[in-house]
Amino acid sequence: MASITIRNLSAESKERLRRTARQRGCSLEALARSILDAAARDAAHETAAPSRFPHDLISIVEPGEDIEPFLQDHDHSQAPLNLQ
Numbered sequence: 001m002a003s004i005t006i007r008n009l010s011a012e013s014k015e016r017l018r019r020t021a022r023q024r025g026c027s028l029e030a031l032a033r034s035i036l037d038a039a040a041r042d043a044a045h046e047t048a049a050p051s052r053f054p055h056d057l058i059s060i061v062e063p064g065e066d067i068e069p070f071l072q073d074h075d076h077s078q079a080p081l082n083l084q
Contacts, residue, residue, distance in 0.1 A: 006032075014028075017031055017032060
């Protein structure tokens with residue numbers, strides 16, 4: 001198994017992850033590993049695909065959890081969709 005160190009993670013992000021892990025009944029490390037594994041699988045299957053936001057966000061937010069901080073972290077302009 002490989003390991004990595006994530007530097008400069010905000011205390012707010014760490015606390016959100018810790019809270020989510022506690023709600024799911026797993027460790028912070030196990031939650032981070034599952035998020036990274038899922039992201040790596042998704043990245044391997046995407047070929048210049050558009051952002052899956054907010055679907056990726058919905059998959060990590062627990063029911064009743066405040067979504068505003070997550071939205072602020074992901075607030076950026078996106079190219080217009082062509083629906084034709």
